[in-house]
Amino acid sequence: MTASAPDAVTVRFHRSLYTEPAIKEAAETFAELASFAISTDAEHYVVELSAISRDVDGDVVAEFCNFALANSARGQRSSHA
Amino acid sequence: MTTLKIETLDAATATLTLSLDVGLYPRDVLYAAAYVFLDRAYVLLDRQDSRFIVRFRGKRALEEATFRAMAGEFENELLAQALRHQVFDANQRIIEDVVAVAIAGASAGAEPYVGSDAEHPHLVDPGDPADGFVADAAGIGRPWEPEKQGTE
Numbered sequence: 001m002t003a004s005a006p007d008a009v010t011v012r013f014h015r016s017l018y019t020e021p022a023i024k025e026a027a028e029t030f031a032e033l034a035s036f037a038i039s040t041d042a043e044h045y046v047v048e049l050s051a052i053s054r055d056v057d058g059d060v061v062a063e064f065c066n067f068a069l070a071n072s073a074r075g076q077r078s079s080h081a
Numbered sequence: 082m083t084t085l086k087i088e089t090l091d092a093a094t095a096t097l098t099l100s101l102d103v104g105l106y107p108r109d110v111l112y113a114a115a116y117v118f119l120d121r122a123y124v125l126l127d128r129q130d131s132r133f134i135v136r137f138r139g140k141r142a143l144e145e146a147t148f149r150a151m152a153g154e155f156e157n158e159l160l161a162q163a164l165r166h167q168v169f170d171a172n173q174r175i176i177e178d179v180v181a182v183a184i185a186g187a188s189a190g191a192e193p194y195v196g197s198d199a200e201h202p203h204l205v206d207p208g209d210p211a212d213g214f215v216a217d218a219a220g221i222g223r224p225w226e227p228e229k230q231g232t233e
Binding site: 058073 | 127
């Protein structure tokens with residue numbers, strides 16, 4: 001996880017561990033708390049979060065990462081079923 | 082050989098970074114173990130060359146000893162999940178068969194009973210209005226509020 005300006009953060013999710021649908025679903029979940037732009041590089045999904053809401057308790061970026069992980073794990077499990 | 086390595090531990094920033102060889106556990110096991118910690122830490126998985134990187138940040142301030150214990154717990158969780166994974170793989174066919182039988186049984190529906198009344202008499206005679214709840218001889222269904230009485 002790499003942080004930059006206070007109102008904009010870039011998070012990199014390794015493509016072998018996170019799925020794009022899982023990241024998009026997490027972004028939709030947090031759509032009211034930040035703006036998301038998803039792109040890819042060689043090994044990662046690169047998510048730029050901006051306009052992050054300061055009016056909520058907790059860490060929006062870190063919670064978003066947890067959601068992306070949980071969604072990826074669930075997706076992986078259901079694809080095995 | 083150490084299966085899990087503490088790369089960084091900083092109690093001041095409540096962060097812990099672990100690494101493990103990608104060949105040690107399947108990716109599903111890594112997911113399952115990380116999932117267990119989501120309620121108490123922020124978790125980010127990554128991969129660098131032949132190692133998985135697991136980054137934790139506590140949701141509240143934690144002491145160094147607690148982080149070291151968390152690393153141990155994570156390793157235990159990896160082992161436990163690996164065993165679950167193994168047991169599931171070994172029994173997957175049985176589980177699928179049991180579920181298939183259960184679903185088939187449920188979807189067939191319950192057949193109406195066609196035995197004799199002498200064997201299993203009806204508890205309520207639907208043809209007799211004085212039997213069962215139809216007549217309401219005790220007035221159970223009547224409103225008790227005076228303003229609503231007589232409206233039924």
